[in-house]
Amino acid sequence: MSSSIDAADVKETQHSEPGPVVQECPDVVAAPPKLPKGARLLRAGLCAAVGSCLVTSVVHVLLVFLHVAPANTVSNRYGSQINAWVFPFFEQNWRLFAPDPESVNRQILARTSHIDSDGSVQVSPWFDLTAVDGSAVEHQVFPSHTAQNMLRRAWSGYADSHGGDDRARTERAVIMRKYLTNIAADRLAAQKGGAIDFVQLRVVMRPVAAPGSAVGDRSPKPSEGRLLPWWKVTRHAK
16 A cells, blocks of 8 residues: 655745834934134134244243353354344353352432424433332332332343443344343333433442441442433334
8 A cells, every 4th residue: 555645735834023113314414513703813812822822832841041151053043033033032151050249229210301393402310210110019018020120130231241442242242232222211201201212320339338337327328420412212202
């Protein structure tokens, strides 16, 4: 007996679980909000200021390094430009480590002259510049660096760079003379006002009193005096 196997069609049914339908959307990148025009200008100005400060700092450090470094090809070739930047505001010295105490007190006086329209010359009385600095320092808890050192250092730089005949033989001497002249002219203009055509300085030097001097003793007599020539100050002339 022959048996036949009837093949039955077996249908495989795939069952799928129902779930949420996910809709795919194209990627959308949100653009950052646009800054106002004023904010953009402020940001650009700030970046420019920071960049300028960095460049100036690098140039300043480089010029000061060339000034204090031993003589080399760069400093010899650009010596005038380096000195014009360093003097008189960034002058370098070793007095912090090897101080040279003052042996005399210097009193710096100044007077001005002005040429009137009729050709007559008006000369002012002597004005004590050192006394103004002394009053700004005395009894001050935190006296300013300007009152303590500006006039004194200007005179020291002038005296070191000039000979006894007050002739400027180097570029540094010319710079120090202009620096001292501008200080005197600016202070006289602020104190006295009026037009200034010429300025003249007189320096009186007195020895420092001995330690332990009694209060009320007379100040030492002047040991040396120096009368400088008249200098033209075009920036204060009218």
